[in-house]
Amino acid sequence: MFDKNILITGGAGFIGSHVVRLMVNQYPHYRMINFDALTYAGNLISLQDLESKDNYVFVKGDITSEQDVRQVFQQFHITHVIHLAAESHVDRSILDPMAFIKTNVLGTAQLLNAAQKHWQDDKAHLFYHVSTDEVFGALGAEGKFNEQTPYDPHSPYSASKASSDHLVRAYADTYQLPVVISNCSNNYGSHQFPEKLIPVIIQNIVDQKPLPVYGKGENVRDWLWVEDHARAIDCIFHNGQLGQTYCIGGNNEWKNIDLVHQLCKITDRLLGRAEGNAASRIQFVTDRKGHDFRYAIDASKLENQLNWHPTQDFEQALTQTVKWYLDNQEWLSSVKSGDYLRYYEANYQDRI
Numbered sequence: 001m002f003d004k005n006i007l008i009t010g011g012a013g014f015i016g017s018h019v020v021r022l023m024v025n026q027y028p029h030y031r032m033i034n035f036d037a038l039t040y041a042g043n044l045i046s047l048q049d050l051e052s053k054d055n056y057v058f059v060k061g062d063i064t065s066e067q068d069v070r071q072v073f074q075q076f077h078i079t080h081v082i083h084l085a086a087e088s089h090v091d092r093s094i095l096d097p098m099a100f101i102k103t104n105v106l107g108t109a110q111l112l113n114a115a116q117k118h119w120q121d122d123k124a125h126l127f128y129h130v131s132t133d134e135v136f137g138a139l140g141a142e143g144k145f146n147e148q149t150p151y152d153p154h155s156p157y158s159a160s161k162a163s164s165d166h167l168v169r170a171y172a173d174t175y176q177l178p179v180v181i182s183n184c185s186n187n188y189g190s191h192q193f194p195e196k197l198i199p200v201i202i203q204n205i206v207d208q209k210p211l212p213v214y215g216k217g218e219n220v221r222d223w224l225w226v227e228d229h230a231r232a233i234d235c236i237f238h239n240g241q242l243g244q245t246y247c248i249g250g251n252n253e254w255k256n257i258d259l260v261h262q263l264c265k266i267t268d269r270l271l272g273r274a275e276g277n278a279a280s281r282i283q284f285v286t287d288r289k290g291h292d293f294r295y296a297i298d299a300s301k302l303e304n305q306l307n308w309h310p311t312q313d314f315e316q317a318l319t320q321t322v323k324w325y326l327d328n329q330e331w332l333s334s335v336k337s338g339d340y341l342r343y344y345e346a347n348y349q350d351r352i
């Protein structure tokens with residue numbers, strides 16, 4: 001018997017795989033049910049080390065399917081949900097917004113509905129919704145997002161995540177569903193699908209291809225090591241107050257162009273290439289439509305109330321991240337072999 005049966009959606013994706021690994025290893029008395037549709041962004045190679053664990057189960061299923069969701073709730077007597085499954089890439093959301101609305105809005109609604117229906121007893125339950133700082137819109141040169149910042153999403157991705165956050169709060173207010181929400185800044189680390197900035201740049205450096213920087217590279221992101229995000233999720237899952245929202249960030253802002261130069265320096269050094277080799281291939285390409293200028297998080301609520309702090313020195317963790325991609329070329333070619341290449345060939349001819 002397990003203390004909790006935790007449905008973790010999107011556990012085969014980038015952040016989900018880190019959360020699943022942390023929870024399975026740290027809490028043998030919880031059963032983690034990884035529920036994932038295995039879209040282009042999800043794969044089970046990332047979780048091979050957990051296959052023999054007694055407290056880990058994988059279920060292939062789609063959060064937008066009422067039947068799949070009902071079945072997993074019934075079969076595993078789900079007591080808690082950590083919801084990460086989503087379409088997560090802004091550029092894709094610009095090309096195909098409906099896929100984002102379906103997965104992120106409808107999928108979240110299906111899960112909330114199932115939780116509300118199944119949790120009619122007196123037992124302890126929790127619906128933890130993992131969201132993004134992009135729901136708050138874009139900052140100028142000054143200021144940071146916090147839990148009071150009004151929502152102002154701009155891309156179809158961020159608007160779909162904002163909608164899902166609102167639905168979660170609506171179920172809490174209307175049906176007293178026990179919920180928490182966190183809104184996190186950009187993550188980096190191992191196992192990120194190679195379409196987001198950091199793995200794209202590393203891989204293009206390895207392959208001696210142009211390094212695409214949108215616009216002038218002046219946009220700013222606040223980067224958090226994915227394992228620190230997973231620790232924050234663990235901390236909020238156990239100690240967060242019901243109905244509350246927590247902002248998570250690394251206090252680590254970088255202009256895209258400076259970050260790309262940093263990646264060039266680290267990767268050239270690790271590959272034994274001359275300094276400046278990679279940077280010579282930086283190419284400023286057409287800017288993203290509606291490109292948010294700057295994101296930055298004030299995580300003091302989480303730090304002061306729940307005593308979570310980011311642990312990683314950025315230069316060290318970035319070097320460790322580059323090393324992971326260099327050492328795991330097989331993982332990369334395997335996850336890239338499907339939809340990714342067709343999508344890139346169709347939409348980003350100038351970047352490959």
Ligand code: NAD
Nearest residue numbers: 010012013014015037038039041042062063085086088187
């Ligand atoms: P990802 O794209 O790497 O992984 C998403 C996972 O969800 C994949 O395993 C995919 O197969 C699965 N999935 C997609 N549609 C599904 C469906 N219909 N049914 C079941 N599973 C489905 O995403 P990520 O970067 O790991 O992000 C995870 C969550 O964290 C998302 O909700 C995202 O909005 C949020 N988030 C991400 C970041 C970031 O920097 N990556 C920052 C803050 C918040």
Ligand code: TYD
Nearest residue numbers: 090186195196197198200212213214219256
């Ligand atoms: P991304 O990793 O897609 O995350 P998000 O859009 O969710 O912040 O992009 C990070 C930043 O890098 C963003 O400002 C867009 C920019 N970018 C590039 O300049 N080139 C690229 O090839 C990609 C994918 C992103």
